[in-house]
């Protein structure tokens with residue numbers, strides 16, 4: 001099974017992907033995490049992506065697509081994948097469809113998590129993430145039990161450098177211009193499932209699970 005999580009930065013894709021991948025035994029592939037890990041290791045890929053990420057811009061397709069196709073070829077992706085943060089424009093969506101078709105595979109569903117712009121800004125500005133396991137927290141709505149420490153693994157929490165007000169605005173602008181058209185693309189393909197991304201993570205997860213249930 002191949003599921004795409006679509007939605008603006010701050011819509012809760014990472015949180016929902018963590019819940020879904022655990023319960024459905026799907027491998028979570030998050031392009032933002034792959035870039036950040038490469039950067040942390042000092043890999044060439046991370047260094048190439050750094051300047052785009054800092055500005056809230058998309059990393060060029062030739063870099064991103066190759067990275068994702070390599071990741072999808074790994075053994076842990078054979079039985080199913082949850083894509084988070086990819087595709088982010090029409091070109092990426094078309095290349096992905098083509099690459100999967102060559103292996104007689106296809107995207108099953110694209111789950112669009114819809115959140116208002118005001119709410120997105122609020123969420124991104126208070127976000128903290130575990131450096132070790134990437135679990136997201138929010139200062140106000142979902143704080144960790146101990147300040148600066150991940151509830152799940154005890155890892156150190158940090159604020160992403162691209163979660164500053166200016167970069168967040170740019171990321172949202174890029175989302176509406178380049179990524180939002182994918183909603184139409186997957187609607188046209190009969191694969192889009194839209195769920196409200198407002199409410200608690202558990203409520204949103206429940207909506208996603210019921211949207212994914214096969215309709216009789």
Ligand code: AMP
Nearest residue numbers: 031032052053057058059064085086088
């Ligand atoms: P995210 O963690 O998904 O918010 O992604 C953080 C940053 O990584 C984005 O602002 C982009 O600079 C880059 N990025 C992540 N996914 C993609 C993608 N599919 N295409 C291009 N750039 C990406």
